[in-house]
Amino acid sequence: MSSNAELFDEARSVIPGGVDSPVRAYGSVGGVPRFIQRAAGPWLWDAEGTRYVDLVCTWGPALLGHAHPEVVSAVQDAASRGLSFGAPTATETGLAEEVNRRVPLAEKVRFVSTGTEATMTAIRLARGATGRDVIVKFAGNYHGHSDALLAEAGSGVATAGLPGSAGVPAATTASTLVLPYNDEAALEAAFAARGEEIAGVIVEASAANMGVVPPRPGFNAAIRRITAEHGALMILDEVLTGFRCGPSGFWGFQQQRGESYEPDLFTFGKVVGGGMPLAALGGRAEVMDLLAPTGPVYQAGTLSGNPLATIAGLRTLQLAGDDVYQRLDDRSEQWRQVLAEQLERAGVPFVINNASNLFSVFLGSAPARDGVADYAQAKAQNAEAYTAFFHAMLDAGVNLPPSCFEAWFLSDAHDEEALDVFSTALPGACRAAAKVIG
Ligand SMILES: *Cc1c(COP(=O)(O)O)cnc(C)c1O
Numbered sequence: 315m316s317s318n319a320e321l322f323d324e325a326r327s328v329i330p331g332g333v334d335s336p337v338r339a340y341g342s343v344g345g346v347p348r349f350i351q352r353a354a355g356p357w358l359w360d361a362e363g364t365r366y367v368d369l370v371c372t373w374g375p376a377l378l379g380h381a382h383p384e385v386v387s388a389v390q391d392a393a394s395r396g397l398s399f400g401a402p403t404a405t406e407t408g409l410a411e412e413v414n415r416r417v418p419l420a421e422k423v424r425f426v427s428t429g430t431e432a433t434m435t436a437i438r439l440a441r442g443a444t445g446r447d448v449i450v451k452f453a454g455n456y457h458g459h460s461d462a463l464l465a466e467a468g469s470g471v472a473t474a475g476l477p478g479s480a481g482v483p484a485a486t487t488a489s490t491l492v493l494p495y496n497d498e499a500a501l502e503a504a505f506a507a508r509g510e511e512i513a514g515v516i517v518e519a520s521a522a523n524m525g526v527v528p529p530r531p532g533f534n535a536a537i538r539r540i541t542a543e544h545g546a547l548m549i550l551d552e553v554l555t556g557f558r559c560g561p562s563g564f565w566g567f568q569q570q571r572g573e574s575y576e577p578d579l580f581t582f583g584k585v586v587g588g589g590m591p592l593a594a595l596g597g598r599a600e601v602m603d604l605l606a607p608t609g610p611v612y613q614a615g616t617l618s619g620n621p622l623a624t625i626a627g628l629r630t631l632q633l634a635g636d637d638v639y640q641r642l643d644d645r646s647e648q649w650r651q652v653l654a655e656q657l658e659r660a661g662v663p664f665v666i667n668n669a670s671n672l673f674s675v676f677l678g679s680a681p682a683r684d685g686v687a688d689y690a691q692a693k694a695q696n697a698e699a700y701t702a703f704f705h706a707m708l709d710a711g712v713n714l715p716p717s718c719f720e721a722w723f724l725s726d727a728h729d730e731e732a733l734d735v736f737s738t739a740l741p742g743a744c745r746a747a748a749k750v751i752g
Pocket of ligand 1 (some may be wrong): 406426428429430431433456457459518523551552553554555581584593
């Protein structure tokens with residue numbers, strides 16, 4: 315049996331950094347990434363046979379827990395009938411109907427393979443619909459790795475402390491206007507200055523790639539109001555939050571709380587594919603019909619709407635009824651409470667932010683003093699304290715995101731045994747964080 319360290323060495327000789335997505339390499343927390351052998355429910359087992367409670371949940375998709383038997387069996391059944399056809403299937407229509415049932419504003423839906431493609435296509439559509447070039451995004455929001463959206467992005471870009479990426483033409487990001495998150499006045503000012511050039515505003519439904527930073531009350535609705543006044547589109551990126559923060563995503567969660575607004579386009583990913591490579595964009599029919607073959611905005615994909623991916627997504631959503639979301643909400647509150655108690659006991663200053671059942675912690679006195687409502691405040695957290703906390707938790711059998719700029723994910727399978735492991739690990743990890751903060 316190879317150790318994680320041996321596997322990492324071997325991987326690094328043939329794969330850049332040994333990983334296919336940067337944050338997995340543990341660059342910011344150091345140490346050796348766990349090579350995963352299998353997963354079930356709330357648990358992961360690494361190559362050495364060590365078991366962990368998983369709070370990454372494949373960065374969100376594992377809403378029902380890993381390897382849910384009914385989802386796995388639906389995929390196995392589909393696999394026996396063919397892996398890919400490059401032709402339409404009834405399952406795609408079924409999943410589009412399920413998305414539309416949950417988010418009626420997604421009148422039409424197009425499936426792609428990654429969230430990156432979904433947001434890339436959404437901005438192409440916004441540009442095609444308006445004949446304008448400029449896209450507004452917010453600092454610390456992450457929308458995948460397409461050129462135009464890699465400016466002051468969250469997630470792995472934030473973890474690596476990069477302003478953007480090499481290899482992106484200056485001309486491309488020149489059409490991307492980056493504004494501070496949760497700052498309505500900055501958005502008003504940008505539109506007052508350049509409103510006629512702006513094709514659309516893209517925003518995470520709740521920011522969750524700089525840690526979880528929910529929108530201030532009224533912020534998302536203000537984006538809708540301002541874009542509408544200037545003939546620009548609003549793209550609500552629900553790749554992470556969609557079908558996780560509630561049956562109808564974070565948009566549905568806000569609607570329920572009385573904050574209603576109507577984006578032109580939504581992007582979905584993660585949960586919508588139930589752990590398989592699948593993402594989607596949806597929106598008003600007249601905008602969506604601008605996509606080829608009905609319209610002039612080109613978009614395509616050999617594996618788009620793949621039969622295994624769409625059945626995994628469809629079965630996941632069919633199993634994710636209101637009861638699942640209610641349990642997730644209750645569980646999230648319980649786990650956050652346990653976390654807060656132990657951090658307090660150890661004397662660690664902290665903020666726990668949440669957006670419905672999604673949450674994350676910011677350690678250090680700056681967040682504890684000022685809260686965390688934007689990227690500048692998220693960056694003021696004590697990353698070294700998180701590193702110490704992360705490794706102590708990992709050593710005690712809890713797999714947290716290997717970066718302080720990521721959300722924590724629970725699933726419907728996180729039971730009392732999982733909570734026990736989490737609670738038992740916390741005191742030592744909180745003391746480790748306290749030691750760093752001093
Ligand atoms: C994960 C994510 C993306 C990118 O999705 P990929 O499938 O990784 O390309 C886009 N937007 C948000 C909000 C995300 O969290």
